[in-house]
Amino acid sequence: xxxxxxxxxxxxxxxxxxxxxxxxxxxxxxxxxxxxxxxxxxxxxxxxxxxxxxxxxxxxxxxxxxxxxxxxxxxxxxxxxxxxxxxxxxxxxxxxxxxxxxxxxxxxxxxxxxxxxxxxxxxxxxxxxxxxxxxxxxxxxxxxxxxxxxxxxxxxxxxxxxxxxxxxxxxxxxxxxxxxxxxxxxxxxxxxxxxxxxxxxxxxxxxxxxxxxxxxxxxxxxxxxxxxxxxxxxxxxxxxxxxxxxxxxxxx
Amino acid sequence: xxxxxxxxxxxxxxxxxxxxxxxxxxxxxxxxxxxxxxxxxxxxxxxxxxxxxxxxxxxxxxxxxxxxxxxxxxxxxxxxxxxxxxxxxxxxxxxxxxxxxxxxxxxxxxxxxxxxxxxxxxxxxxxxxxxxxxxxxxxxxxxxxxxxxxxxxxxxxxxxxxxxxxxxxxxxxxxxxxxxxxxxxxxxxxxxxxxxxxxxxxxxxxxxxxxxxxxxxxxxxxxxxxxxxxxxxxxxxxxxxxxxxxxxxxxxxxxxxxxxxxxxxxxxxxxxxxxxxxxxxxxxxxxxxxxxxxxxxxxxxxxxxxxxxxxxxx
Ligand SMILES: Nc1ncnc2c1ncn2[C@@H]1O[C@H](COP(=O)(O)OP(=O)(O)O)[C@@H](O)[C@H]1O
Ligand SMILES: [Mg+2]
Numbered sequence: 001x002x003x004x005x006x007x008x009x010x011x012x013x014x015x016x017x018x019x020x021x022x023x024x025x026x027x028x029x030x031x032x033x034x035x036x037x038x039x040x041x042x043x044x045x046x047x048x049x050x051x052x053x054x055x056x057x058x059x060x061x062x063x064x065x066x067x068x069x070x071x072x073x074x075x076x077x078x079x080x081x082x083x084x085x086x087x088x089x090x091x092x093x094x095x096x097x098x099x100x101x102x103x104x105x106x107x108x109x110x111x112x113x114x115x116x117x118x119x120x121x122x123x124x125x126x127x128x129x130x131x132x133x134x135x136x137x138x139x140x141x142x143x144x145x146x147x148x149x150x151x152x153x154x155x156x157x158x159x160x161x162x163x164x165x166x167x168x169x170x171x172x173x174x175x176x177x178x179x180x181x182x183x184x185x186x187x188x189x190x191x192x193x194x195x196x197x198x199x200x201x202x203x204x205x206x207x208x209x210x211x212x213x214x215x216x217x218x219x220x221x222x223x224x225x226x227x228x229x230x231x232x233x234x235x236x237x238x239x240x241x242x243x244x245x246x247x248x249x250x251x252x
Numbered sequence: 253x254x255x256x257x258x259x260x261x262x263x264x265x266x267x268x269x270x271x272x273x274x275x276x277x278x279x280x281x282x283x284x285x286x287x288x289x290x291x292x293x294x295x296x297x298x299x300x301x302x303x304x305x306x307x308x309x310x311x312x313x314x315x316x317x318x319x320x321x322x323x324x325x326x327x328x329x330x331x332x333x334x335x336x337x338x339x340x341x342x343x344x345x346x347x348x349x350x351x352x353x354x355x356x357x358x359x360x361x362x363x364x365x366x367x368x369x370x371x372x373x374x375x376x377x378x379x380x381x382x383x384x385x386x387x388x389x390x391x392x393x394x395x396x397x398x399x400x401x402x403x404x405x406x407x408x409x410x411x412x413x414x415x416x417x418x419x420x421x422x423x424x425x426x427x428x429x430x431x432x433x434x435x436x437x438x439x440x441x442x443x444x445x446x447x448x449x450x451x452x453x454x455x456x457x458x459x460x461x462x463x464x465x466x467x468x469x470x471x472x473x474x475x476x477x478x479x480x481x482x483x484x485x486x487x488x489x490x491x492x493x494x495x496x497x498x499x500x501x502x503x504x505x506x507x508x509x510x511x512x513x514x515x516x517x518x519x520x521x522x523x524x525x526x527x528x529x530x531x532x533x534x535x536x537x538x539x540x541x542x543x544x545x546x547x548x549x550x551x552x553x554x555x556x557x558x559x560x561x562x563x564x565x566x
Pocket of ligand 1: 263272292294297298299300
C-alpha cells in the first residue's frame with residue numbers, strides 16, 4: 001500500500017518535471033522517425049523481397065520500437081546521476097519514503113515516456129500500410145513496457161554502482177551495442193549467418209523482438225509470443241529486484 | 253535528545269588506506285538547545301551528521317535520537333528528525349510550493365494537509381513571493397530557506413543542519429540564523445555544524461569541537477572560553493621586532509602562551525589583561541621595543557580551538 005502510494009508520488013513528480021522539459025519528446029520521436037522514413041524504404045527489398053511497404057514495416061517497426069525502449073531505458077541512468085548530484089535523492093532518503101518507490105516511480109516515468117514515443121511511431125507508420133489487430137498491438141505494448149521497465153531498472157542500478165557520467169557512458173555502450181546487434185532489432189536475424197543466429201538464440205531480447213514481430217504479424221498463437229512474455233516478465237522482475245536492492249543499500 | 257556513545261566510521265577503499273572519519277564520538281545534546289559541532293574541514297562533521305540522519309551506517313557505537321535507536325529503528329528516527337544536507341537538495345524544475353507539498357506527502361501526510369503545511373511554511377520562511385517559480389531561479393539565500401522549510405515540514409523534534417550558512421552572503425547568513433533561533437523558540441532541538449566560529453559563539457547554547465574525528469572540547473561557549481584562563485593580548489610590532497619581543501615576553505609570569513601570527517603580530521594568553529599590559533609594555537620598553545598597537549580581547553572560540561589542538565581552525 002505504502003509502496004504503491006509512494007511510487008505514485010514519485011511518478012507524478014517525475015512526470016511533471018518531464019512535461020516541463022518536452023525536449024525529450026522531440027528528440028525521442030524525431031530520431032526514430034528518421035529511421036522509419038529514411039531507412040525503411042532502403043531496407044524494403046531486403047526485409048520483404050518483392051513485398052509491400054506494409055510487409056516491410058511489420059518486420060521493421062517492431063525492431064525499431066524494441067531498440068527504442070531498450071536504448072532509451074538503458075540511458076536513463078544519467079538523469080539519476082543528475083538527481084544524486086543535486087542532493088535530491090539524499091533529501092528524499094532521510095524521509096520515510098519507500099526506497100523501492102524511489103526506483104519504481106522513476107522507472108515508470110521512463111516506461112510512460114517510451115511508450116508515448118512508441119505509440120507516435122506506430123501511428124506514423126499506419127499511413128504506410130502497417131496494420132496490426134488492436135488487441136495484439138496492446139499486447140506488444142505490454143512487452144515493450146516491460147522491456148522499458150527492465151532496461152531503466154538496470155540503468156538506475158548501474159548508475160548507483162558507478163556514480164559518474166564518465167564511467168556510466170562506456171558501461172552502457174558496452175551493454176547496449178551487442179544487445180541491439182544480436183537481437184536483430186533492425187534487421188531480422190534470418191539474414192544472419194548460422195553462427196550468429198546460434199548466439200542470438202541465447203539473447204532474451206532476440207526473443208522479445210521475435211514475439212513482437214509475431215504480434216504485429218497477427219500470429220497470437222506463435223510460440224515466440226508466450227515465450228517472450230514469460231522470459232521478459234521474469235527478467236524484468238529480476239532487474240527490478242536487483243535495482244531496488246541497490247536503492248536500499250547504496251543510495252547514500 | 254541525542255546521545256551517541258563510541259560513534260565510529262571509517263571509509264575503506266581499494267585504492268587508498270582507510271580513512272578514520274569519526275573515531276569514537278560521545279555526544280549528548282539536551283532537548284531544546286542549539287548545539288554546534290565545530291571543527292576544521294575533514295574533521296568528520298558531515299560524516300557524523302550523515303550517520304545520525306540514517307544515510308551512513310556507523311561501524312560502531314550506540315546512538316539514540318529523539319528516543320529512537322538509530323540501529324534498530326531507523327524508520328522511527330527518520331520520522332522524528334529533520335535533516336538539511338550541506339548542499340541542500342531542491343529540484344531545479346519544481347517550485348518551492350511543489351517541493352514542500354511532496355516532502356510533506358513523503359511523511360505520509362494527506363494531500364489537503366500537505367497543502368496547508370506548505371502554505372504555512374512558505375509564510376514562515378518568507379518564501380511566498382516566489383513560491384510558484386521554479387527553484388532554479390532562486391538566489392543562494394532563498395534556496396537555503398527552502399531547504400530549511402523542507403527539513404521541518406513534518407515538524408520534527410530534532411533538526412540537523414550541516415553547514416547551513418556556507419557560501420551565503422552575510423545578510424542571508426543572518427537570516428538563516430534568525431530562522432534557526434525561531435525554530436528553537438518553537439521548541440525544536442537543533443544540531444548544526446558551521447565554519448563561522450563567531451556565529452556559533454553567538455548562536456549555540458553548547459558546542460563540541462571535533463578534530464580528526466575525535467572530540468577535543470565540549471561545553472557552553474562561555475565556559476570553554478573561560479577555561480582558557482585569562483585574556484588575549486594582541487601586540488602589533490614594528491617589522492622584524494616580533495622575534496625579539498617573543499623572546500623577551502616568554503619569561504614573564506603572567507604570560508601562559510605566545511602565538512606568533514602573520515604580519516609581526518603576537519597573540520599572548522595572559523592571566524588578567526588589565527594588570528598584564530603594563531608589565532608587558534614595561535618588559536618590551538626595557539628591551540628597546542615598542543608595540544605599534546596593543547589590543548585586549550576576551551578569548552574567542554578560535555582561541556579555544558588553538559589551545560586544544562595547537563592549530564587554528566581555518
Ligand atoms: N564517502 C566517503 N568516502 C571516503 N572518504 C570519505 C567519505 N566521506 C568523507 N570521507 C572522508 O572522511 C573525512 C571526514 O569528512 P567529513 O565528514 O566530510 O568532514 P567535515 O564535514 O568535517 O569537513 C575526510 O577525510 C573525508 O575525506
Ligand atoms: Mg562537511
